[in-house]
Amino acid sequence: MQTALLIEQLLNGIQFGVMLFLMAAGLTLIFGVMGLINLAHGSLYMVGAFACAWVAAATGSFWLGLLASLVAAAAAGAIVEMTVIRRLYGRDHLDQVLATFALILIFSEATRWVFGSFPLYLNIPPLLGGAVALPGGVHYPLYRLAIIGVGLAVALGLYLLISRTRLGMRIRAGESDREMIGALGVDIRTLYTIVFALGAALAGLAGAMVGALQSVQVGMGEPVLILAFVVIVIGGIGSIKGAFVGALLVGITDTMGRLLLPQMLAAIIGPAQAAGIGAALASMLIYIVMALILAVRPKGLFAAQA
Amino acid sequence: MTRETIFNVVLALFLLALPFAAMAMGEPFYVSLATRMAILALAAVGLNLALGFGGLVSFGHAAFFGIGGYAAGILASHAFNAEPLLFAIPGSDQMPVIWIVAALAAGFAAFLIGAVSLRTSGVYFIMITLAFAQMFYYFAISWPAYGGEDGLSITMRNGFPGLNTAVPVTFFLICYALLMAALLLLWRIRDSRFGAALQAARQNEVRVAAIGIAPYRIRLFAFVLSGMITGVAGALFADLNRFVSPSMMSWHMSGELIVLIILGGAGRLFGPVAGAILFVLLEFLLGGITERWQLFLGLILLGVVLFARGGLIGLVAGKPRHG
Numbered sequence: 170m171q172t173a174l175l176i177e178q179l180l181n182g183i184q185f186g187v188m189l190f191l192m193a194a195g196l197t198l199i200f201g202v203m204g205l206i207n208l209a210h211g212s213l214y215m216v217g218a219f220a221c222a223w224v225a226a227a228t229g230s231f232w233l234g235l236l237a238s239l240v241a242a243a244a245a246g247a248i249v250e251m252t253v254i255r256r257l258y259g260r261d262h263l264d265q266v267l268a269t270f271a272l273i274l275i276f277s278e279a280t281r282w283v284f285g286s287f288p289l290y291l292n293i294p295p296l297l298g299g300a301v302a303l304p305g306g307v308h309y310p311l312y313r314l315a316i317i318g319v320g321l322a323v324a325l326g327l328y329l330l331i332s333r334t335r336l337g338m339r340i341r342a343g344e345s346d347r348e349m350i351g352a353l354g355v356d357i358r359t360l361y362t363i364v365f366a367l368g369a370a371l372a373g374l375a376g377a378m379v380g381a382l383q384s385v386q387v388g389m390g391e392p393v394l395i396l397a398f399v400v401i402v403i404g405g406i407g408s409i410k411g412a413f414v415g416a417l418l419v420g421i422t423d424t425m426g427r428l429l430l431p432q433m434l435a436a437i438i439g440p441a442q443a444a445g446i447g448a449a450l451a452s453m454l455i456y457i458v459m460a461l462i463l464a465v466r467p468k469g470l471f472a473a474q475a
Numbered sequence: 476m477t478r479e480t481i482f483n484v485v486l487a488l489f490l491l492a493l494p495f496a497a498m499a500m501g502e503p504f505y506v507s508l509a510t511r512m513a514i515l516a517l518a519a520v521g522l523n524l525a526l527g528f529g530g531l532v533s534f535g536h537a538a539f540f541g542i543g544g545y546a547a548g549i550l551a552s553h554a555f556n557a558e559p560l561l562f563a564i565p566g567s568d569q570m571p572v573i574w575i576v577a578a579l580a581a582g583f584a585a586f587l588i589g590a591v592s593l594r595t596s597g598v599y600f601i602m603i604t605l606a607f608a609q610m611f612y613y614f615a616i617s618w619p620a621y622g623g624e625d626g627l628s629i630t631m632r633n634g635f636p637g638l639n640t641a642v643p644v645t646f647f648l649i650c651y652a653l654l655m656a657a658l659l660l661l662w663r664i665r666d667s668r669f670g671a672a673l674q675a676a677r678q679n680e681v682r683v684a685a686i687g688i689a690p691y692r693i694r695l696f697a698f699v700l701s702g703m704i705t706g707v708a709g710a711l712f713a714d715l716n717r718f719v720s721p722s723m724m725s726w727h728m729s730g731e732l733i734v735l736i737i738l739g740g741a742g743r744l745f746g747p748v749a750g751a752i753l754f755v756l757l758e759f760l761l762g763g764i765t766e767r768w769q770l771f772l773g774l775i776l777l778g779v780v781l782f783a784r785g786g787l788i789g790l791v792a793g794k795p796r797h798g
C-alpha cells in the first residue's frame with residue numbers, strides 16, 4: 170500500500186511539474202528573447218481557464234473550451250503586447266515589474282467584473298474520466314496522465330520548434346543579438362508579438378487543464394506564477410531545458426515533501442507535533458532547495474546567456 | 476531652497492495637519508487614515524533605502540513588514556496571557572521593546588534573504604526576493620501556533636511609557652515621529668560615506684570594486700537596515716489594526732510598497748511619503764466611488780509607469796539635480 174501511495178504521489182508531482190513547465194516555458198522564452206519580466210503571466214493562465222470554463226459551459230464541449238483557452242490567451246497576450254508590453258522592452262526591470270503588476274490588477278478586476286466573484290467549475294471530459302490501472306496496484310486518474318502527456322508533447326514540440334524551424338532560428342537569433350537580426354530584415358516587432366502570444370497560449374493551456382482539477386477563480390494564477398519564477402530561477406532564466414528540469418524538480422519536491430516530511434518528523438518528535446511542523450516545513454521546502462541551488466550556482470542550473 | 480525641499484516641507488506639514496483637521500471637522504475616522512499613510516510611508520522609506528538609493532529592486536519587503544507585525548502580535552499575546560515566550564523570557568506590551576524586537580527579527584530575516592539574493596542581480600534578484608517572501612508567507616499560513624491563516628488579534632493596543640496610545644491622535648503622533656526619524660536617518664545616510672558608496676555601487680559596480688570597496692557588503696548592510704525599518708513599520712501597522720495576518724506578507728503588499736515609491740517619485744527622499752499619501756487617498760476616494768477601484772488603480776499605475784516616470788515629486792519639482 171505504501172508503495173502504491175508513493176507511486177501515486179510521484180505521478181502527482183510529475184503532473185504538477187509538467188503544468189509548471191507550461192507556465193515557466195512561456196516566462197523564460199519571453200525573458201530570453203525580449204529581456205522582459207512579465208508578472209502578468211499568471212493573468213493569462215487565468216484567462217485561459219475562464220475561457221475554457223465559459224465555452225465548455227456554453228457549448229457542453231470541453232474540447233471546444235480547450236481550443237477557446239488557447240485562442241483567448243494568445244489573443245489577450247498579443248493585445249497586451251501591442252498596447253503595453255512593447256513600450257517596456259527598453260526600460261529597466263523596475264518599470265517592467267510595475268507595469269505588469271498594474272496589468273494584474275486590471276486583469277483580475279476586469280475578470281471579476283465580467284464573471285462575478287464566484288468560482289466557475291469545469292468538468293473533466295468523459296473521454297478522459299475514470300482511472301487506469303498501473304503496475305504495482307496503482308489506480309491513477311486518466312485525466313492527470315493526459316496532462317502529463319500533453320506537457321511532455323509540448324516540451325518536445327517546443328524543442329523541435331526552436332531547434333528545427335525558421336521561426337525557432339529567428340527566436341534563437343533574437344536571443345543572441347536583436348539588433349543584428351533586425352538589420353538582416355527580420356520584422357522584429359512581429360516576432361516579439363508572436364513569441365509573447367506563444368507564451369501566453371502555453372499559460373492559457375495550463376490554466377484550462379488545471380481548471381478541471383480545481384475551481385476556476387480570480388487570482389488562481391498568482392501562486393502558480395510565483396512557483397514558475399522559482400522554476401526558472403532554478404533552471405536558469407532563458408533556458409527552456411532548465412525550465413523543464415526545474416519544473417519537474419519543484420513539482421516532485423513539493424508533492425513528495427508534503428507526503429514524506431510529516432512522516433519522517435513523526436518518527437523523531439512524535440505524531441502530535443509532527444503534523445503541524447511537518448506541514449509548515451514542507452511548504453518552505455522548495456524555497457530552501459532554491460536557496461541551496463543558488464548558493465552553488467547563482468545563475469541557475471542551465472544558465473543560458475553569459 | 477529648491478522646489479523639492481519646499482514640497483517636502485509641505486508634504487510633512489500636510490500629513491501632520493491632517494488628523495488635527497479631521498478632529499476639528501468631527502471626522503475621527505480620518506485620523507486612522509492619516510496614521511495608515513504615516514505607517515505605509517515608513518515601510519516604503521525602509522524599502523527606498525534598498526530600492527531608491529541602492530538600486531536593489533526587492534519584491535519581498537512584505538516579509539519584513541509581516542515579521543514586524545508578527546513580532547508585535549506574538550509579544551503582545553504572550554504578555555496578555557502572561558505566558559513566557561522562550562526560556563522564561565516574558566512577552567511585552569510596551570512599544571519600544573516591541574520595536575526593537577521587530578527591527579532585530581526583520582533585520583535577521585533580511586540578513587538571511589540578502590546573503591543569498593545579493594549574490595545575484597537584476598531579474599534574478601527580483602524573483603528571488605519574491606520567492607523568499609512567499610516562503611515566509613506560506614510558513615505563516617501553515618504554522619498553527621499563532622493563528623495560521625486566520626491571523627492573530629491584539630487585544631489591546633500596546634502601550635508607550637507616559638502616553639495613552641488608545642487615543643488615535645497620540646498613536647498617529649508616535650507613528651509620525653518614527654517616520655520623521657527614519658527620514659532624518661535616510662537623509663544623513665544619503666550624504667554619508669556609506670550612502671555615497673551605496674549609490675555609487677548602483678551606478679557603476681565595477682568602479683566601486685576597483686577603488687577597494689566591496690559592493691556586496693555595502694549592499695547587504697543597506698538591505699538589512701532597510702528590512703529593519705520596514706519591520707518597525709509592520710509592528711506599528713499591527714498596532715493600528717490590532718490584528719496581524721499572513722496577508723501582511725502577501726506579494727501584493729510587496730508590490731504596493733514599490734508602487735508607493737514610484738507614485739511618489741523614485742530615488743527621492745520624500746518619494747515614499749508623497750506616494751503613501753497619494754495611494755491611501757486614491758484607495759479611499761476610488762473605493763468610495765466604485766467597488767472596482769483596483770481596476771482604476773491599475774490604469775493609473777500603468778499611466779504613471781509609461782508616461783510620468785518622475786512620480787508626484789517629479790511632476791511638482793522637476794527632474795532631480797543628480798541621478
